[in-house]
Amino acid sequence: MQKYDVAIVGGGAAGLTCALTLARRRKDISVAVIDKNERLGKKLAATGNGQGNVSNLALSPENYHGGGAAAAFKTIGGDVRLPERLFNCLFEADGEGRIYPAGRQASALTDSLLFELSALGVTLLHPLSVTGIERGFALTLSDGRTLRARNVVLACGGSAQKQFGTDGSSYALAQSLGHKLMPLSPSLVQLRTDTAHIRSLKGIRVQSAVTASVGGRLLGSATGDVIFTDYGLSGNAIFKLSSVLAGVSGAVVTLSFLPGVEEEAVRRDVAAKAALGYPRSELLSGTLHNQLGRAIIKRAGPETCDIARTVKNFTLPVTGTLGFDSAQVTHGGVDCADIGDDMQSKLVRGLYLVGEYVDVDGDCGGYNLLWAFASGVRAANAICDQL
Ligand SMILES: Cc1cc2nc3c(=O)[nH]c(=O)nc-3n(C[C@H](O)[C@H](O)[C@H](O)COP(=O)(O)OP(=O)(O)OC[C@H]3O[C@@H](n4cnc5c(N)ncnc54)[C@H](O)[C@@H]3O)c2cc1C
Structure with a gap:
């Protein structure tokens, strides 16, 4: 099987914006996104009651929780308008500072990403699960094949709402490479x-x-x-x-x-x-x-x-x-103490961990998607600088 410069496990908010940033910056590298869902960006298309609350004009350190909260706030760097540069659409804020696509359709966000990723030649592999990972990197796929990559981005999401492909089983990928898991609990939940x-x-x-x-x-x-x-x-x-x-x-x-x-x-x-x-x-x-x-x-x-x-x-x-089946986000995740500012693992060179997968969760109001986008972009920029 072909060897990719970057393999991204998880085609959600973080994984797709990571792929987009890589593909926009470097036409000379090969990027693959692997997702277990039939439709990539399935959860993104369901966010904000179908309207996609992607960010918030009012951003403070208190909006983030978990061991990586302070680092997440730093990574976002006050750039609440980041979605405007990632998606090919206009955005507007409501009276409470919540930023939405002007058309108020979250599915348009997914469409925008997928259209541009295809145009830029990113390989989209789905529905396929990554069931194992070895240093080097060799990824075992659910159809029995092995995919090789120089860099891997784990963007597998958390444990909230398993119908979106996020049942928590993918934490085992990071754990198999030595990463620790901070205790998980449902958040933004009844x-x-x-x-x-x-x-x-x-x-x-x-x-x-x-x-x-x-x-x-x-x-x-x-x-x-x-x-x-x-x-x-x-x-x-x-x-x-x-x-x-x-x-x-x-x-x-x-x-x-x-x-x-x-x-x-x-x-x-x-x-x-x-x-x-x-x-x-x-x-x-x-x-x-x-x-x-x-x-x-x-x-x-x-x-x-x-x-x-x-x-x-x-x-x-x-x-x-009401538990993970009703929660919007997971509190806890991969321990951020072992992840650098550039989202690269401190334990395994070339491994990056982003989005809800790590021990960061945000308040209701666009903060979780903003973190997913910002961390995906940060990892992509770090990879581009190193390749
Ligand atoms: C109903 C709902 C509404 C929400 N609304 C908002 C909102 O309006 N604003 C906001 O900021 N946040 C919202 N959130 C939270 C936000 O959607 C998430 O925090 C965000 O999507 C996390 O992005 P991510 O890319 O890290 O993970 P996800 O978007 O969950 O993507 C992870 C992807 O990884 C794939 N995957 C997992 N394991 C594997 C594997 N082993 N192999 C292959 N693929 C794998 C999954 O299929 C999934 O597609 C909402 C959440 C829910 C459930």
Whole structure:
């Protein structure tokens, strides 16, 4: 079988943008992308509810988690507009700074990459899995063939949502070459909670400030949509918070409804309704969704101040998450201590590890794709400089 200058294992966001950067910079090198899916870039085409939230104008070190978080922020280097140079389309930001393709179609991102990669002569091998790797490099393929390469980029993604080809089994490739794996847990995921006080609220969506704590220690906070479900909580604020709950047990979330309203104002509102003779169950009528108001009143003590306090401090013990099958991203991954700034392995020369595969995960809002693109581009530039 032909020997390639670069073999990229995984044709997702990181692998495809790595291939694109290599092919744009160097017409004289041979590049192959191997992916187990029928369609390359399958997950990329499903991101952002099908709209593809590729980056975010508001970028800070706090947006990244895991052992490689600080290095990831450095690698991105504030270049939140990187997608504009990678994709052949226009982008726009929404009111919250989230950047999307102007056509709001994530599948167009995949199409743009595949069109240009084919035009540039990159070899696309799919559906094919890489089942083994030996130094040198020799890659064993699922059809029994061996592919040889001078450089290998492992861009295999994580463990989240196995229907996209990411079931976590490919960590074994890096491990077989001596790399360590940091513990994995699902992130950007719905939370399972005690449901005793929220059973009647299924499907209700509210704006809320949410904090997570364990043993009285604050782990994190977020503000946004919260959706009540039959298992617990979903919504943007919960997704954001789930990253700080990865691997934590015994945590509690506290919902503070009406985030822009002081507790004292709620107390006055409840007292005014009580003075007018409203039935107790309706004392939050018009202030909160009726069902939510009634659930809060049922839980609160007898005084109006108890009701106001419960509106601002509605606690629910966290019992778990919906797991990897529902998570958008994996917390944990290949230990970044063994990976250099150029994404090259410190253990095996010519081996590069990028994207969600390594111990970096980002917040909801375009940060994970931005990391996938930035790390793929960084590896490609390092390879071009060395070849
Ligand atoms: C439903 C959903 C929506 C999301 N929305 C957003 C969003 O809007 N914005 C955002 O920033 N992030 C979003 N994310 C997260 C983001 O998509 C990922 O973090 C990002 O795609 C990771 O890129 P990657 O290239 O590292 O891995 P992936 O995109 O997961 O690609 C890895 C690829 O490797 C292939 N592969 C794995 N092992 C092998 C093997 N042994 N041989 C061959 N091929 C292999 C897989 O088939 C897969 O195609 C979303 C995730 C999900 C699941």
